[in-house]
């Protein structure tokens with residue numbers, strides 16, 4: 001196998017990131033160039049035109065003269081994606097109801113283009129580039145303004161019958177006084193996503209309770225984790241409450257799919273061990289009362305995505321490899 005150049009495109013709500021990598025003769029992946037731009041330009045350019053521009057400029061930076069030389073382009077995009085056809089529906093970041101994204105980019109760049117839902121892409125990327133290659137069952141849980149996950153089972157993306165597998169943000173937890181963006185009540189993300197944590201902070205700030213959160217002009221989930229780190233009792237209580245609910249939701253994932261590794265990414269994961277510890281504490285409590293939990297909820301099954309790892313862009317690169325190539329890559333890694 002000679003060198004292969006792959007491009008991963010991560011279409012986010014704010015930016016479009018593009019990564020050019022070289023798969024070497026030794027089956028290692030080296031980053032050649034990275035490029036990013038706001039997806040919505042002041043000039044009112046359509047998001048799809050910005051995406052094409054970012055890739056053109058990426059190839060220029062990486063000295064790839066002809067995009068037809070690329071092995072493949074992989075794309076991670078939010079929305080309902082049909083990976084077989086490259087069709088995307090409800091592509092809010094593209095300002096389109098429906099788009100044949102894969103074929104459109106294929107026609108423009110003259111190389112194969114594979115498209116996957118962004119949550120699935122980051123999970124595939126984590127399985128390929130972040131964790132031990134022996135891991136075949138993985139969930140990548142994104143905690144941000146919402147909660148979602150991508151599932152890798154038997155080394156492959158698990159889509160489910162309606163491409164909705166892993167949408168754990170809308171798993172019912174318990175009734176509360178919040179209406180979820182999906183219309184339902186009691187969804188996981190109304191307890192643990194960024195806006196939920198912010199709401200809890202606002203509630204305590206409106207009360208008589210003493211807390212350093214009252215020093216903030218603008219509250220945020222990040223503020224709660226910062227103050228918890230500084231030993232503010234009220235913030236610690238919020239973080240613990242979030243940790244307990246997350247611990248149980250992640251236990252549900254493990255018990256449903258016998259997952260070997262859960263990677264937590266997204267904005268909230270920047271809290272690092274302040275987020276991780278309350279989850280692990282609740283798992284310990286569960287282990288203490290159950291032999292099955294002792295077996296299933298080992299701390300090594302949980303990790304926070306490193307802040308320096310570009311989960312979306314590397315995920316899109318993994319999509320570019322395609323399933324067959326992923327299996328081949330793993331075989332080579334194992335033989336070495």
Ligand SMILES: [Zn+2]
Pocket residue numbers: 169170171180181182183184187
């Ligand atoms: Zn919901």
